[in-house]
Amino acid sequence: MHVTNELELPVFLDRTAADPVAAARVPIARSGAARGTEVWAQGLSKSYGGRQVLDRIDLRIAPGEFVAIVGRSGCGKSTLLRLVAGLERGDDGTVRLDGVPQGEAGADGTRIMFQDARLLPWKRVLDNISLGLSGPDARERAREALAQVGLAERAQEWPAVLSGGQRQRVALARALVHRPRLLLLDEPLGALDALTRIEMQQLIERLWREHGFTALLVTHDVAEAVALADRIVLIEEHRVAFDERVALPRPRARGASGFADIEARILERVLRQPAAQEAAPPQPLPQAPLWRFAI
């Protein structure tokens, strides 16, 4: 074993990150950082049918920062992401994107990757990527985005013939083609095999470094969080249980002892709490106005 430079760092986890305001002040040493959205959630609460899922969550994410939210299933981490995305409304509290409350500005700068790729099966790969894209150069941009995820030659395929990993690559290209300032990742790699997952993590990290967007990743895989995130936030009992900075240099080598130390510590912290009793929250009943799409 040779000594890696991670070991020369005195502290791997920077405790100041637990303070959201201090975290926002941490300078991000990357050129594209200005392209990212600042996310600021204050006092965010959500309950489904009387069952509390999130309880007064505060979270501040600096522009261009990569934050991973970890926690057991049913802890509300996906709900938090859906609230930031504006897919659902919180019962209480606010989400501000660059200071503007969520919902008041358009969601143009925000894109989501879901656990399933959610490609439209009736559109070819390229048309899936140019979904919602307008302008004369739409197809050219879609082609570029597809090339960035390494699938340029599959442009005219139907999604049904792609593998799970390829579908998620297409979904990533579809998100990136909009040049998002905030990318929300809702366990996008959860359904992939271990090798494809590592490949995808590297791809996501590379594209994040190139594009400089803010990234919020929800995952149950602690190693994935350590590999990708600047900061790891643990949600437990509906609240932020800890919020710590990962001070490993990038690209991060999984075998390095610094990496393993952090992974082990966080995993131990996550496991300390017994499993949440209930499974995923039930879908809320929509309060539909009279004339709207019923689906």
Added chain:
Amino acid sequence: MSKTSSSPSDAAWRARLHRGLAWLVPVLVLVAWELSARAGWLSSRVLPEPWAVITAFWALATSGELWTHVSVSTGRAFAGLAIGGGLGLALGLLTGTFRIAETLLDSTLQMVRNIPGLALIPLVILWFGIDEAAKLFLVAVGVFFPVYLNTFHGIRSVDRGLIEMARSYGLKGWSLYREVILPGALPSILVGLRFSLGLMWVLLIVAETISAQEGIGYMTMNAREFLQTDVVVVGILLYALLGKLADVLAKALERWWLRWHPGYRSAAA
């Protein structure tokens, strides 16, 4: 990959043999039928010999009579389909898309659905007489419900995840409908269409036997009066053929519109 020189042609030959075997029984039945008719065991009043059917078909085809009847019947069938299917599609899209339209219309339509179309014949004759309108009405009523029900079901079963995704990518209103909801409902709508095509011919046959001055039904009823069983059989076979053609057409539509769908693609390949 190296020893494929003989096996593919071998396999192809075997496949051809299998396909040939499938035709063996129908051919034997035809031969037995022809022989028993020639031997006088089978009266031509019961069933004409196959050869007589062929000659009757030829005679009708060369006189041009056949094509008039076929085109009149086909025209009626598709006009009825256009009216009934069009309405079914429109109402299905409406009730599937808007909750308020479902509340207002769906239970009424579900009640009416339980009335068999053919039970309406006495009323239809009273309303429309024995004109074209009566036949179109019967066909339209029959094909309405399969299209309506499957369209409604198709719209409602579009993957919500896809709709949520499309909304978060900025699609709304008509573009959401065109890009996501309609294509998602299409497989189901086409199932409804194929059901309708089957029903369409059944209803048309009944409608044309009530009364008609033209059409395949008229031709067979007329032939029955004169004991021309060969022409009756020609009529029956024509209905079968047209039904099959309509089904092939629907399948071709499925294959084209649903070419993205793994289920339909493998059937096409």
